[in-house]
Amino acid sequence: MCAVVAHAQPLSPYPGAGKSVNVRQLLSLAESGDTAAQYRMGYCYDRGWGVAKDVRIAAQWYLAAARAGHALAQWSVADCYARGDGMEHSDSLAVHWYLAAARQGVSGAQYSVALCFLYGRGVAADAAQAVKWFREAAAQEDAEAQYNLGWCLESGTGVTADMHKAVFWYEEAARKGVPEAMYNLAHCALDGRGMQQDVKRALFWLEEGAKRKDRRSLLMLSQLYAEGEVVKRDVKRSEKYRRRAERLAAP
Secondary structure (H helix, E strand, O other): OOOOOOOOOOOOOOOOOOOOOOHHHHHHHHHOOOHHHHHHHHHHHHHOOOOOOOHHHHHHHHHHHHHOOOHHHHHHHHHHHHHOOOOOOOHHHHHHHHHHHHHOOOHHHHHHHHHHHHHOOOOOOOHHHHHHHHHHHHHOOOHHHHHHHHHHHHHOOOOOOOHHHHHHHHHHHHHOOOHHHHHHHHHHHHHOOOOOOOHHHHHHHHHHHHHOOOHHHHHHHHHHHHHOOOOOOOHHHHHHHHHHHHHHHOO
């Protein structure tokens, strides 16, 4: 089974975001202390919408809104600290702001703070806290959090191992297009762990992973058709999957 994978979070969107921005009006509101406008000014500078792109100015506007309690700004400023975009890199400050946004219900921040607790980035490693925040984000349909929660439940990381629950979360994430979840779910179906053995189901999810250029899914398909134990042996099909996997590995 594959381990937990950290995925980059997208730039936080704001309602009505678009390239047609009345920057002068927005700036006036931001300078008057309007936190939503401050966040939107940060977003504009982050994207270069209506102004020249400048991550340093973006970070300062995010920080102003974050300090006033704007949840998405807190998430964004956390990302700035985590990446060192527009301000000095600081894992501890990133965790501080991820937690602030997470406590306000921002699923992306909940997912990110879970990874911080899992890997001990900016905070003492605490697998139980990681699971707590993965659960919070997973309940809000965050696909990556659902996959990671499944992995924790399978491996017993920060929680009592439970394969039935792991399969549930793998399937939730797989249906949303997470290749790692598809691969793990296929393994569960092949081995009959957390579910009845179901070769057809395993092949379905491996094929879905292969469509998304997941190398491990391609290699597993190649192996299954080469061995011919759970599916009819098909050397040509096996070679086809192997070559596709090799092309993905090529620099």
